[in-house]
Amino acid sequence: MILSANDFENFTSAISGISGCDPFACRIISLHNSYHPGLAFVDYWMITGENGEIAGAIARNGTNFILLITEHCDLDEVSSFMRVAGATGVICGGEYELELFGSRSVTGAVLMRSTKFDLKDENTIKLFQPDIRSAYELIVRCADANFVPPPFEDFYVDVNHKLRHKAMRLCGIEENNKLAAVAMTVAESTDGAVLGAVSCDPDFRRKGYGSSIVKYITNMLIEENKCVFLHRAKNANVSFYNNLGFKEAGKWREYYFKG
Numbered sequence: 001m002i003l004s005a006n007d008f009e010n011f012t013s014a015i016s017g018i019s020g021c022d023p024f025a026c027r028i029i030s031l032h033n034s035y036h037p038g039l040a041f042v043d044y045w046m047i048t049g050e051n052g053e054i055a056g057a058i059a060r061n062g063t064n065f066i067l068l069i070t071e072h073c074d075l076d077e078v079s080s081f082m083r084v085a086g087a088t089g090v091i092c093g094g095e096y097e098l099e100l101f102g103s104r105s106v107t108g109a110v111l112m113r114s115t116k117f118d119l120k121d122e123n124t125i126k127l128f129q130p131d132i133r134s135a136y137e138l139i140v141r142c143a144d145a146n147f148v149p150p151p152f153e154d155f156y157v158d159v160n161h162k163l164r165h166k167a168m169r170l171c172g173i174e175e176n177n178k179l180a181a182v183a184m185t186v187a188e189s190t191d192g193a194v195l196g197a198v199s200c201d202p203d204f205r206r207k208g209y210g211s212s213i214v215k216y217i218t219n220m221l222i223e224e225n226k227c228v229f230l231h232r233a234k235n236a237n238v239s240f241y242n243n244l245g246f247k248e249a250g251k252w253r254e255y256y257f258k259g
Contacts, residue, residue, distance in 0.1 A: 002058065002081050005037060005044035012189075014046065015057050015068060021192045023110055023229035023252075024068040024093060028059040030187035031066065034167040047073050060085065067092035087255075094251025103255040108234045111241055112249035114227045117215040125212045127220075129163075130172035132156050135182045142199035146233035159184075171217050173209050180204035181213045185221070193221045195230040214244055
């Protein structure tokens with residue numbers, strides 16, 4: 001059964017109780033901590049199993065949905081709920097397949113790291129928080145077919161809001177007063193973080209900035225007792241993240257409707 005989060009006394013604690021450290025739980029908790037359920041563009045639900053036990057969770061941001069699914073969820077019920085709710089995008093664990101008629105899906109690996117990097121042999125890098133527009137412009141320059149950045153206005157409003165609520169962080173490396181590399185957490189919870197938008201300016205590549213910013217932001221998060229996750233597109237950046245010691249911890253699957 002799918003019930004409104006309003007029916008649960010502590011929605012985020014309930015999610016943590018069934019998931020442990022999980023990237024989809026992290027994303028739902030981060031969204032909930034950023035945007036109160038009373039807002040018109042977000043909603044949150046809990047999925048219960050046959051015996052009334054908590055089995056999963058759902059979050060809506062506009063028409064995009066994040067699903068935390070376990071083996072105790074009724075996938076037919078979840079699929080039907082997504083269709084009725086008017087979802088245009090759904091992301092969940094890759095081991096689960098939903099019946100979303102008219103949709104296409106892409107998959108990739110969920111990578112994880114929970115131990116710090118040894119940085120003693122690297123040059124000291126100082127991270128800073130770049131302004132949102134500069135970060136966005138670099139992300140756009142580095143975008144490929146696996147990631148289409150949202151319009152700047154949407155990006156700015158969301159990132160600015162989440163930064164103020166400490167639900168994400170934005171880090172950069174600068175050389176000669178120019179932003180050379182950027183990375184951000186797209187979601188953070190008490191025990192996890194999802195890393196994304198890792199970008200290195202083409203003019204500064206082959207200098208190790210891409211790997212350095214991943215190492216430094218990862219260490220920062222692990223020092224806060226957070227597991228670090230990232231969603232790698234299928235066959236993309238395989239050697240980059242293998243060399244950084246990230247291990248595959250599962251799969252992600254994203255459904256979308258294309259007109």
